[in-house]
Amino acid sequence: MSHEQYRVRVTKDHLVFSAAHFITFNGNICERLHGHNWRTAVEVFGPLDENSYVFDFIALRDGLQAIVAELDHRVLLPTLHPAIRVTASDREVEARFEDRRWIFPREDCILLPVANTTAELIAHWIGERLRPIVQNHPGAKATALQIEVEENFGQWAICTMNLRGDQ
Numbered sequence: 774m775s776h777e778q779y780r781v782r783v784t785k786d787h788l789v790f791s792a793a794h795f796i797t798f799n800g801n802i803c804e805r806l807h808g809h810n811w812r813t814a815v816e817v818f819g820p821l822d823e824n825s826y827v828f829d830f831i832a833l834r835d836g837l838q839a840i841v842a843e844l845d846h847r848v849l850l851p852t853l854h855p856a857i858r859v860t861a862s863d864r865e866v867e868a869r870f871e872d873r874r875w876i877f878p879r880e881d882c883i884l885l886p887v888a889n890t891t892a893e894l895i896a897h898w899i900g901e902r903l904r905p906i907v908q909n910h911p912g913a914k915a916t917a918l919q920i921e922v923e924e925n926f927g928q929w930a931i932c933t934m935n936l937r938g939d940q
Contacts, residue, residue: 784814790845892930
């Protein structure tokens, strides 16, 4: 039995998004609204297929690019945060934390089903969006997916997801 392990990695200059966010920590501390030029990378792990590929680079790049495009030039707001209340109408989004209140145009926001807009949870959200793309790609035998999100230069959050239930 072969013991080689393979993975492919995609990171490109265009796999970035500029987005604003704020997070809470230590229970009641809420950062000021601020932005980053977030960079992303993705790796797929698995055996080689009949083409000697782990996964098609182009399909991986295009899948990540579509997700990154949704986040670009948006305000990232968490919908599952226990203390941040986010309400949206067709025209605007309101976010509240304690006595603070923000109002944004609806088209400027992306409402993420996460508890906080940390780089870690954004990486997980991206991974959940990529998972079906990787799992449903013809001939793919991928076993794991790793998503990296760089919030600031040299500060990466990494989420690794198992793609097979038998492992």
